Amino acid sequence: MLLLVNAILTLWVSWAHGQEITCDPPIIPNGDFAPKMNQYGLDDVITYRCGNGFYPPLIGNKTECTVLGWRPRPRCVLKPCRFPEIKHGRLLHGNTSKYFPVYVGRSLLYFCDYGYTPPSQTSLAIMNCTQDGWSPVIPCLRKCSFKSLKHGYSPVTEERYVQGQTRTVMCHLGYGLQNPQNTMTCTETGWSPPPTCIPVKHCDMPIFENARAVITGKPFRPNDTLDYQCLDGYENRDGSTKGSMVCGKGGWSHLPTCFKSADKCGPPPAISNGDITSFPLKEYPPWSRVEYQCQAYYELRGPTDVICSYGKWSKPPRCIDPCVISEEIMNEKNIQLKRKDNKRYYVKTGDTVEFMCKSGHKAVTSKESFQAVCREGAVAFPRCE
Template sequence: MLLLVQVTLTLWVSWARGQEITCDPPIIPNGDFAPKMNQYELDDVITYQCGNGFYPPVLGNTTKCSLAGWLPRPRCVRKCSFKSLLHGYSPVTEESYVQGQSRTVMCHLGYGLQNPQNRMTCTETGWSPPPRCIPVRHCDMPIFENARAVITGKPFRLNDTLDYQCLDGYENRDGSTKGSMVCGEGGWSHLPTCFKSADKCGPPPAISNGDITSFPLKEYPPWSRVEYQCQAYYELRGPTDVTCSYGKWSKPPRCIDPCVISEEIMNEKNIQLKGKDNKRYYVKTGDIIEFICKSGHKAVTSKESFQAACREGTVEFPRCE
């Protein structure tokens, strides 16, 4: 049986040689070879060199043209060294790894690799991630109110996501019973705000001569804030905004009427505005208006009365005769 196999192999090799087996020049990323030829015959041997930082994966840097192509396959792979780790535990002696191999690293407390894992891999461009332990920003497990965490764990690394589920009968601001928050540079992107539907508020209260500064909604989640503004010349009195709390809005502000200084009133009192035309004039509450007598008229009220103050839509006018 052994003799038959040897005879068959000999005949097959002889047939292969009769077919003039050749090899194309090899393609070796990060490497080069010699001698350079357009075609290589069976059993031809070439020597190749790898670029800086790259090495053959096996001993020796030669390859032979065979019936199966170039053997051993010419390759240049990256070699990564590991000898020190700032803010981490370094190896006793320098270690070498080839492309595709990984190594576990141990960083000091409060430090970690750039990715959320503790392994780095030797790649064509070197270690990924680099062997550097950097300060790790993290988020602690938040305190949940009317909700529970779907995924538990502590602490959470930067960009980690934590899912939460509102308790039965509760929902979050967008009306859903589920939500997610992300651990960022300043902590969690938001905290769960699950509340009962009955705690929502309807449209904010209307005020005379004023309105809210935002587009009105049909419903507002608890602790929503809405800001008010008054029409021109009206003075806002009280808090500028209201807050939704347990289905009710806090007390809204008022818009105080301005004082209207009309030409008819000034003609009746024989007075005119100091330094201004005798036309309709609007004054905010608290402002001072200065008057003088019209030409040919004398004051019959006190000197102080010619500096009148506007008080919530009313003003005490001076008088001349």
Template sequence: MLLSLISVTVTLWVSWAHGQVKPCEYPEIKHGKLLRARREYFPLAVGQWYYYSCDDNYMTPTDRPWGYITCTRDRWSPEVPCLRKCVFNYLENGHYPRHEQKYLQGQSIRVTCHPGYSLPNQQTTMTCTENGWSPPPKCIHAEHCDMPLFENATAIITGKAFRPNDTLDYKCLDGYETRDGNTKGSMVCGKDGWSRLPSCFKSAEKCGPPPAVANGDITSFPLTAYPPGSRVEYQCQAYYELQGPKYATCSDAKWSETPKCLDPCIISEEMLNKNNLRLKGKEDKKYYAKTGEIIKFMCKSGHDTVTSRQSFQATCREGTVELPRCK
């Protein structure tokens, strides 16, 4: 193996001396390192390659923590072996995703700040750079109101900046309307920014109130109409277990699948006395158990078990539970 590597190296230097091949010297992997490579085995010929790995928070162009770098006629490829990995999971004074999103160096994301706030220099996008997000994920307070970005609407009057108490009128595009069913609207510039941004959507695509769920409800105040893309969160009443998707989304005038609220199991004193039972570790009063919960029983003093020992650890299944018995 060593003799073979020496022979390859000598051949490369001879070819390079005659101008046939430009050898590749030992590569410097910024934010990474070569795997099992020695400096004495360089230079390398065109087409030869080595595995390398990237440091924490950096990834290869293929979105993996390791890759391979190849010697070409001009340079090592990829030219930037390790790209910064940026995570977007929080935006101060702005909207951010519920689950973290990952981006590689050079990729950008459009963000939305709360009313009255904006990124520095009125920027609307953040870019993942070698040193992280630029600008940083922080919306700062705005001294005035800039012309907002309209979606499915146009401004009736245009201007570069608006002072507090200035009004901006807008109209929806043909076939679109506001949440209230109008085709026009207005917004007021306040100390904290615009009173509300325009929301125009196709009337045929809006949804009515979210579907009702037995023993459950949505966590927000219900509206008469919801634009496409709206999302509501469901929750169950006390002791009921939520099964299925927690959120429902409006799309094409329909709501996505809604969850179910599974019935709890109710253990009453009458049921316990009938089977000469006690609740293990709990008071012998009415007890509520969620679906999937294990309920432990024991015989009352002076009574012996009738059913198997395993039956004294019963599981609640959608409102029903099989009780053990004592005599």
């Protein structure tokens, strides 16, 4: 109502003084418009477009100069979320349409099917459109219950869990879960492994490689320990020549990993414009993995990590050079950046840079050349004269 009163007063004042109603050029972050003028008259219409990853918030991309200014207000918003498909649930009827975009910041109401629950564990929940997509990522979580356990210790009362939660299970002596651990996790399909205690066999004497048992005995009961000694010239990953393993419900905790000292690797290979992500060591045991990362604006090409094998590292990755866009080069070509200032900046390999001619100059290269692609430190600049 206040806007309408102001508009009427503006019209009256303009009529009384014989002044024409005009609009200044709009400011559209992340967008551009045409035609460009210093001033626009009443009912003038402009067309605007948004940059990569941004979209007009309404259907259409035109705006008109009115007594209230530019209407509808031109603006560019982040990429909308796709119509949500809720596994094991549904949207509340009538709160959106498949054919209408959902923009960042909007919320939708939904509910889950029987046996599933939202993370909030309420009957009706909210999902939000964010820059990274819908949140929560998993709208409906499976519900699991635990109340009885044959050949094991049951809870006093029924316990309830949701997808992702873990519960420790205690089986009677000689029994265990299907996996070597004593925990089960609530998954989309229910408990994994199922809350069932099955008979667990004893541990037999393992087959050693590059090691021998200190004390032999057969069979080994759960929780029994077996010590082993590496053969001459061999050692463990920690550099020692001795170790021990424990008989568990699913078998031995681990098997000896004795290797030759000559199979160790020295420091990982150095790469240009990059380094490893962990603190470097003087020596690395066989089958060690080391991860690499590149400096800012450099693109990692090849495997992310290297592996130590028989005293040698696998081939490391490379860090691909970015393209340098400088003001000096653009001045030589009579060009400028389309949506940035002309200061020096860096572009990753594969990214596109948009140029335009400077004022008073015309293009002498193709239209496609003004959308140049950075290729391993090199970019083909367009030219204007």
